[in-house]
Amino acid sequence: MMESREFKLSFFQKHGEKIKNTIVIIILLVISLPIILSYLWLVLNSFASEMKYGIIPTKFTLEHWRFLIESVKGYPNIWQVTLNTFIVAIMVMFLELFITSFAGYALSRYKFRGRKTMLLTILVLHSFPSVSLLVAVYYVLRTLNLINSLWGIILLKVALEIPWGAWIMKGFYDQLPWEIEWAGTVDGYSRIQVFFKVMLPLVRPGMAVTAIFGFLSGWSEFIFINTFILNQQTWTLSRYIKGVIGDFRFVDYGLLTSISLFYMIPTLVFYFFANKYLLQVNITGTKG
Amino acid sequence: MARILLKNLSKHFKNVKAVDNINLEIKDGEFTVLLGPSGCGKTTTLLMIAGIYKPTTGGIYFDDQIMNNVPPKDRGIGMVFQSYALYPHMTLYDNIAFPLRAQKMKKDEIDRLVREVTKNLDIGKLLDRKPFQISGGQQQRVAIARALVKKPKILLFDEPLSNLDAALRSYMRAEIKKLQNDLGITTVYVTHDQLEAMTMADRIAVFSMGKIQQYDTADNIYNYPANVFVATFVGTPAMNILNVEVKNYNGDFYLQDEGFKFKTLPQRKEILSNLVEKKLKLGIRPEHIRLSLKETENSIPAEVYVLEPLGREVIYNIKIGNNILKVLTEERMDLKPGDRIFMDFDRNRYHLFDAETGKAIDISIR
Numbered sequence: 001m002m003e004s005r006e007f008k009l010s011f012f013q014k015h016g017e018k019i020k021n022t023i024v025i026i027i028l029l030v031i032s033l034p035i036i037l038s039y040l041w042l043v044l045n046s047f048a049s050e051m052k053y054g055i056i057p058t059k060f061t062l063e064h065w066r067f068l069i070e071s072v073k074g075y076p077n078i079w080q081v082t083l084n085t086f087i088v089a090i091m092v093m094f095l096e097l098f099i100t101s102f103a104g105y106a107l108s109r110y111k112f113r114g115r116k117t118m119l120l121t122i123l124v125l126h127s128f129p130s131v132s133l134l135v136a137v138y139y140v141l142r143t144l145n146l147i148n149s150l151w152g153i154i155l156l157k158v159a160l161e162i163p164w165g166a167w168i169m170k171g172f173y174d175q176l177p178w179e180i181e182w183a184g185t186v187d188g189y190s191r192i193q194v195f196f197k198v199m200l201p202l203v204r205p206g207m208a209v210t211a212i213f214g215f216l217s218g219w220s221e222f223i224f225i226n227t228f229i230l231n232q233q234t235w236t237l238s239r240y241i242k243g244v245i246g247d248f249r250f251v252d253y254g255l256l257t258s259i260s261l262f263y264m265i266p267t268l269v270f271y272f273f274a275n276k277y278l279l280q281v282n283i284t285g286t287k288g
Numbered sequence: 289m290a291r292i293l294l295k296n297l298s299k300h301f302k303n304v305k306a307v308d309n310i311n312l313e314i315k316d317g318e319f320t321v322l323l324g325p326s327g328c329g330k331t332t333t334l335l336m337i338a339g340i341y342k343p344t345t346g347g348i349y350f351d352d353q354i355m356n357n358v359p360p361k362d363r364g365i366g367m368v369f370q371s372y373a374l375y376p377h378m379t380l381y382d383n384i385a386f387p388l389r390a391q392k393m394k395k396d397e398i399d400r401l402v403r404e405v406t407k408n409l410d411i412g413k414l415l416d417r418k419p420f421q422i423s424g425g426q427q428q429r430v431a432i433a434r435a436l437v438k439k440p441k442i443l444l445f446d447e448p449l450s451n452l453d454a455a456l457r458s459y460m461r462a463e464i465k466k467l468q469n470d471l472g473i474t475t476v477y478v479t480h481d482q483l484e485a486m487t488m489a490d491r492i493a494v495f496s497m498g499k500i501q502q503y504d505t506a507d508n509i510y511n512y513p514a515n516v517f518v519a520t521f522v523g524t525p526a527m528n529i530l531n532v533e534v535k536n537y538n539g540d541f542y543l544q545d546e547g548f549k550f551k552t553l554p555q556r557k558e559i560l561s562n563l564v565e566k567k568l569k570l571g572i573r574p575e576h577i578r579l580s581l582k583e584t585e586n587s588i589p590a591e592v593y594v595l596e597p598l599g600r601e602v603i604y605n606i607k608i609g610n611n612i613l614k615v616l617t618e619e620r621m622d623l624k625p626g627d628r629i630f631m632d633f634d635r636n637r638y639h640l641f642d643a644e645t646g647k648a649i650d651i652s653i654r
Binding site: 100183188189198202204 | 338339359360361363365366367369370373374375376377386387390391434436444456535607
């Protein structure tokens with residue numbers, strides 16, 4: 001019988017994995033500290049009436065949240081603004097979802113001339129800053145008589161979000177094997193029936209992702225609203241916050257932080273329900 | 289039930305001729321296997337029969353009716369895919385009922401048919417589950433049930449067993465054959481596995497390079513291969529192929545190359561006399577070669593190269609001249625690599641092929 005001998009390991013060999021992990025966590029913490037601190041400040045400030053050194057709260061108050069009950073002087077009713085924001089976000093989400101569900105399928109399944117060019121242009125288009133479009137868009141909206149209208153904003157947002165959404169949906173359709181689609185046609189359905197009965201249910205995670213992105217991009221839209229919405233009654237929350245900061249008067253930090261938190265709630269709720277779908281996003285290259 | 293006829297059928301993908309002018313008739317109720325290596329056009333042919341691919345030229349007929357432009361849903365076919373292609377978001381019951389719902393059938397009628405088809409396939413208890421909750425073998429049977437439930441005129445299989453383990457594959461081979469036998473549905477079955485083809489098919493169409501090399505019963509394909517490709521593709525271990533020339537020495541005809549010469553039977557004199565000095569390929573099946581330790585009449589010396597024991601049989605690899613031949617036998621001989629040995633083969637059972645075209649030369653004695 002051979003006697004088994006223990007292999008001698010150095011301290012680092014024994015604990016290497018733990019040390020490495022600790023170092024990584026510390027580095028990540030330091031990098032994200034500014035973000036963590038600023039959110040912390042936001043929460044503390046909205047519930048405190050006095051802050052020591054600008055960060056340590058001394059007195060609890062709900063005073064800053066009074067805007068939920070009564071209109072703040074000089075600003076429109078918060079619920080009207082919230083409703084506007086929801087209308088924009090939800091309409092952008094639905095229209096984008098509707099169009100990209102079809103567009104993504106076509107980009108994934110059909111070979112047509114210029115498909116590759118289209119896929120590449122889509123990405124370039126998406127990286128265009130919307131500020132650079134403002135002047136041209138102004139003329140378009142004026143011609144269509146959509147200045148000062150939420151519909152103008154919605155159509156604009158949808159148009160700008162479609163390329164990105166179509167690209168994401170294409171990635172999800174790409175993962176479905178042809179055989180499943182073929183099986184559907186052999187089983188007695190036309191291609192369009194197979195699309196609705198088999199393909200769409202299978203890209204549900206993709207639709208969830210596109211919906212989230214659509215909703216959030218509508219929810220957080222600022223530049224177009226700031227430029228094309230002049231009427232206070234058609235403001236959305238981002239414009240409202242801008243109003244609180246930007247007017248020539250004393251900035252009410254309590255109000256600002258509370259409204260900012262209020263503005264964040266839907267986003268947080270959305271992420272909470274959707275993060276499992278977001279992890280599935282797979283933006284595939286141009287295949288075939 | 290239906291007869292399938294493929295007439296001058298071709299399918300081109302850009303510049304590639306995936307299927308190149310094939311003709312094939314599959315009789316009503318027949319089990320036909322399309323056999324060939326990957327990329328030979330067999331699956332493309334199947335997908336054209338299914339209506340998923342449109343032929344570039346030529347015609348597909350079911351019972352004398354041209355089907356070229358009929359969409360898959362109206363062809364009356366059932367199909368089993370390599371990946372099974374079950375609908376992941378539906379229960380097994382819904383998967384199997386899916387083709388029936390397309391026909392707007394009544395609920396209790398659907399239920400009756402689903403129960404009927406699943407009874408024999410041993411999946412009746414699993415119907416509430418989703419495809420990812422069952423094993424590969426069960427998924428396979430659900431796929432078969434889905435193909436059968438609408439009572440198709442034609443059944444198509446695309447390499448249905450290649451994702452199963454060996455034991456299950458052997459079991460399902462027999463099951464599918466039994467099923468087809470009982471139902472008598474015209475069946476086209478694509479595979480690259482010659483064992484599946486040999487064991488299941490009424491007739492086999494051997495494909496290579498987009499063309500049908502031979503279309504015949506398993507026995508005829510094995511015993512009378514039409515060319516070198518079929519001869520070497522069908523059978524394990526593959527047929528041994530040697531380059532030879534026919535020589536006439538004093539009225540006796542020999543098959544000869546550097547390092548060996550085989551004397552032929554006098555009955556073939558007439559046939560072989562036409563082939564003298566022609567470049568040929570000699571094909572001998574591994575099981576038709578005999579080995580012995582002592583020299584006998586007509587045997588030639590060889591050297592043991594390597595042994596491959598299979599349990600019941602042994603494959604002896606032997607070297608004559610520059611050629612390595614495989615010999616399959618149940619006989620155990622105490623041999624090791626490098627040993628001298630003598631080989632002989634059954635002079636009634638060999639094949640000659642034209643070295644240029646690869647086509648078989650008829651050497652049968654009448």
